[in-house]
Amino acid sequence: MLALMAGPANAQSPEQHAAIRLVAHPTVATSWLNRDTTRAIxxxxxxxxxxxxxxxxxxxxxxxxxxxxxxxEQLAVYPHQLQLAWDRMVFSGMGQAPNRVSNQLEMREKVANTPGALGYLEREYIDESVHVISME
Structure with missing residues (x-):
């Protein structure tokens, strides 16, 4: 179970939240996700x-x-908490870790070319090859 963060990271302005956006493969029909669903994914x-x-x-x-x-900012968890969740899934045999990419250019390429893909990019890396998903 991931614990929610408390403190200043949750009190940031909408402009800062918009700096990194969820992106999906162009055929993904979903146009928005709430934070709980995004965190679960x-x-x-x-x-x-x-x-x-x-x-x-x-x-x-x-x-x-x-x-x-x-x-x-988007999931309200610390990166090490995500890693612990992934490690538990892998070591227990109940699942697998996400696909790792080395940079945002590779992220955009993989998301654009993998059906069902979901990732995240800073706004300046987003182009028409990926579908932006709003987070509410």
Missing amino acids: FAMRQRTWPDGEAVQVFVLPNRDPVHARFAK
Whole structure:
């Protein structure tokens, strides 16, 4: 179970929250996700989109500052909490870790070319090859 963060990270302005956006494969029908669903998907507890299509999760390395900002600002968890959740899934045999990419260019390419994919990008990396998903 992921514990929610408390403190200043949750009290940031909407502009800062918008700096990193959820992105999906262009054929994903979902246009918005709430924080709980997004957290469940990135913690690898929810394996499908609301329409039943399998989700392929992509993440940046744990030490990447964009990954840390995404985890804290969008999911309200610390990156090490996500890693612990992934490790538990893998070591218990109950699931697998998300797909790792080395940078945002690779993230965009993998999400754009993998059906059911979900990832995150800073606004300047977003183009028409990916579908932006709002988070509410």
